[in-house]
Amino acid sequence: MTIRISRDPIYRRRRFSAETIELCVRWYITYRLSYRDLAAMMAERAIAVSHTTVMRWVLRYVPEYEHRWARFARPPGSSWRMNETAVPVRGGRHYLYRAVDKGGKSVASLLCNDRNMESAQAFFRSAVAQVGVPWPDKINLDGNKATHRGLRLLTKEDCRWRAVEIRARRYLNNVVEQDHRAIKQRCASMRGLKSFRSAAITLAGIELAHRIRKGQHSLPITRQGHRSSLKEMWDSALGQVNEQVLYDNGCFPLMHQISRATRGGAEEVLMPLIRPVRFPRKVSFGRNLYLLVTPKGGRFWRFCYRHGGKRKTLALGIYPDVPMARARSRHQAARQLLAAGVDPSLKRHELRRDGKLAD
Numbered sequence: 001m002t003i004r005i006s007r008d009p010i011y012r013r014r015r016f017s018a019e020t021i022e023l024c025v026r027w028y029i030t031y032r033l034s035y036r037d038l039a040a041m042m043a044e045r046a047i048a049v050s051h052t053t054v055m056r057w058v059l060r061y062v063p064e065y066e067h068r069w070a071r072f073a074r075p076p077g078s079s080w081r082m083n084e085t086a087v088p089v090r091g092g093r094h095y096l097y098r099a100v101d102k103g104g105k106s107v108a109s110l111l112c113n114d115r116n117m118e119s120a121q122a123f124f125r126s127a128v129a130q131v132g133v134p135w136p137d138k139i140n141l142d143g144n145k146a147t148h149r150g151l152r153l154l155t156k157e158d159c160r161w162r163a164v165e166i167r168a169r170r171y172l173n174n175v176v177e178q179d180h181r182a183i184k185q186r187c188a189s190m191r192g193l194k195s196f197r198s199a200a201i202t203l204a205g206i207e208l209a210h211r212i213r214k215g216q217h218s219l220p221i222t223r224q225g226h227r228s229s230l231k232e233m234w235d236s237a238l239g240q241v242n243e244q245v246l247y248d249n250g251c252f253p254l255m256h257q258i259s260r261a262t263r264g265g266a267e268e269v270l271m272p273l274i275r276p277v278r279f280p281r282k283v284s285f286g287r288n289l290y291l292l293v294t295p296k297g298g299r300f301w302r303f304c305y306r307h308g309g310k311r312k313t314l315a316l317g318i319y320p321d322v323p324m325a326r327a328r329s330r331h332q333a334a335r336q337l338l339a340a341g342v343d344p345s346l347k348r349h350e351l352r353r354d355g356k357l358a359d
Helices: 018-030 035-044 051-070 117-129 145-156 159-163 170-188 196-213 230-237 243-248 265-273 324-339 344-354
Strands: 079-089 092-101 106-112 138-140 165-167 281-284 289-293 299-307 310-318
Touching (some): 018 051, 018 196, 051 230, 079 170, 092 117, 092 170, 106 117, 106 196, 145 165, 289 324, 299 344, 324 344
Parallel strands (some): 079 138
Antiparallel strands (some): 079 092, 092 106, 299 310
8 A cells, every 4th residue: 555755735746856846946046056966966966857837936935934943043233224235137227225134134126127116115115014123223225315215204194104204325235245245146146137037036035045154043942062053053943844834923924735635615714814925826716726925915716728829818807705615606607608618708898788797
């Protein structure tokens, strides 16, 4: 009789072992290695893996690893040094906004398209929205006028920004300028980031490895006589996780493919815990039904299907206005129309034109 192997849910239906996936992702975001270097190193271990497979592992599992490491993060200080650095993405110049406290601990980072007021405001909103990050008492900025103006306008959104002392002393920003080196040196060995989404995920992974290197996490590891190795720290943080603990801490793995065993009432309880993300993310619920989570907090039901040789997407509503049960019923109705040879999108258009579309 075949015995089922106990495995972390995020690695189900994966051809390669969890140890191989974690090793490749950890080495890529920590050291100056390319995808092809990792493929050659795995070949020496008799593991035949393509460099594009390693790239997909990085894009898929870095957000999950961020959530799991966040459980052990130590809170940074309330005196911030904030600055941005240029990052090339697909031949263009993008800007990575970063902030550290006066002790050099990383506070937050955000990749933006431009260096303007809206980008600065988006960074500050995302920084204070993180779990465990205290509200700043002092923020030291560079001479960029757009950043200063954006921070002043934030006082109209939240009165707590009025109590923040804003300074513009160049020598105080040496801490964050020196801290940029770890990110810039890692990006220098790459051949360029090809899309904004892959750049945001890759830079987030590099930031995670940089925080681990600086000792910004308190792991439940007890060693006598010498310091824990990097592998032991990763094994402790990414070990088999109790899913209920993750949900209670608000660290729901957005990229986790929900299995059949968790469908039904349990999913409805977990839905409110899906938090906004740094970039758009799809949470799959099977049979091409997924929930699109946007950086601004929107959650939209979508059904992806193919009709007449074309790939189309059908909007099924906005959560929580449309709960999971109603989204599943609409999804089932759309599948029945497809089975009958009818395009669900055209059918909806006809119903709206005739005024027969019900909510």
